[in-house]
Amino acid sequence: MRSVYALTAVLALAGVAAADSVDLTFTGSGAGRSYDIVSNGVSTRTFAGQLNFSVANGSGPIGGNLNGALLTFCIDVLEQVGAGLNTYEIAALADAPVTAGGIAPAMGADKAAAIARMYTFANGQQFASNNNYAAAFQLAVWEVIADFGGDNPMSLNDGNFEVTSSVSANVTSIVNDLLAAAGDTSIAKFRGLGALTNEGFQDQLYAVVIPLPGAAGLAAVGLAGVGLVARRRRF
Numbered sequence: 322m323r324s325v326y327a328l329t330a331v332l333a334l335a336g337v338a339a340a341d342s343v344d345l346t347f348t349g350s351g352a353g354r355s356y357d358i359v360s361n362g363v364s365t366r367t368f369a370g371q372l373n374f375s376v377a378n379g380s381g382p383i384g385g386n387l388n389g390a391l392l393t394f395c396i397d398v399l400e401q402v403g404a405g406l407n408t409y410e411i412a413a414l415a416d417a418p419v420t421a422g423g424i425a426p427a428m429g430a431d432k433a434a435a436i437a438r439m440y441t442f443a444n445g446q447q448f449a450s451n452n453n454y455a456a457a458f459q460l461a462v463w464e465v466i467a468d469f470g471g472d473n474p475m476s477l478n479d480g481n482f483e484v485t486s487s488v489s490a491n492v493t494s495i496v497n498d499l500l501a502a503a504g505d506t507s508i509a510k511f512r513g514l515g516a517l518t519n520e521g522f523q524d525q526l527y528a529v530v531i532p533l534p535g536a537a538g539l540a541a542v543g544l545a546g547v548g549l550v551a552r553r554r555r556f
Contacts, residue, residue, distance in 0.1 A: 341382065341384040341410070343376050343377070343378065343379040343409055343517065344409075345374045345375070345376060345406070348374060348375050348390070353368055353371055353455040354368075354452055354456040355368050356460070356484050356485075358484050360482050360483075361467070361482075363399055367398060369459040369463075370459050371392050371394065371448070373390065374525070376391045377406075383411050391527060393525035394459050395526070396414075396462065396463075396466060396525065397417075397523045398482070400522055401522065403521065407521075409517040409518060409519045409525070410518050411515060412517075413433070414433040414436065415427065415428060415429055415430045418518065419518040419524060420520060431469065432465055432470065434510050435470075436462055436465055436503070437510035437511045438502050438509070438510055438511070439458070439499045440511035442508055443458060457492045457499065460477060461495075461496050461500055464476075464477060466482075467482035468481050475503070513529035514529075515527055515529065
């Protein structure tokens with residue numbers, strides 16, 4: 322596990338080298354649900370939940386270690402997941418999403434910190450095979466990116482991001498708990514989050530290490546069943 326913690330430290334303390342990149346191939350959605358949404362005035366129907374990618378050809382100290390299956394969440398709601406193999410840059414979460422021509426601003430440090438607190442609060446439940454929790458986590462991420470720290474309420478029913486189709490009481494409850502955690506500065510920020518960015522396609526949020534429910538500390542690698550150090554050790 323030492324190499325896993327070392328890589329986490331690279332992300333958390335030293336930042337991400339601009340030269341780091343990986344090739345991603347979308348392999349399908351995981352747990353989650355589909356909703357009608359409005360984001361910055363644009364209406365669409367989209368999947369909210371886990372996204373699965375195959376990672377190859379990584380370069381740089383971080384990208385070179387990202388190989389195999391990767392589970393992510395979207396941070397670029399109006400973009401589409403690209404078909405086939407596409408190259409993504411590895412960036413600090415605060416510096417994402419990235420759009421062509423810089424039309425949409427990056428989320429910044431405060432929103433990135435809010436998402437990091439939600440990761441800590443979720444304690445790995447967002448990665449389980451639970452459609453409601455995975456959907457709620459994704460919706461909460463989009464709501465934070467759209468409205469956290471601004472004049473709009475943190476709600477799925479108002480602001481720059483809205484869900485216009487029916488949301489179950491269970492999903493709504495989980496979203497509300499996650500949004501409360503996003504603003505609770507007593508919750509430690511999860512260390513080890515990063516962004517995978519491509520100007521033409523949907524940017525992705527990923528975790529180097531994820532805490533599993535009921536596990537003590539950081540017990541597993543955030544590569545869906547493969548492991549960041551799979552070449553050396555299988556969990």
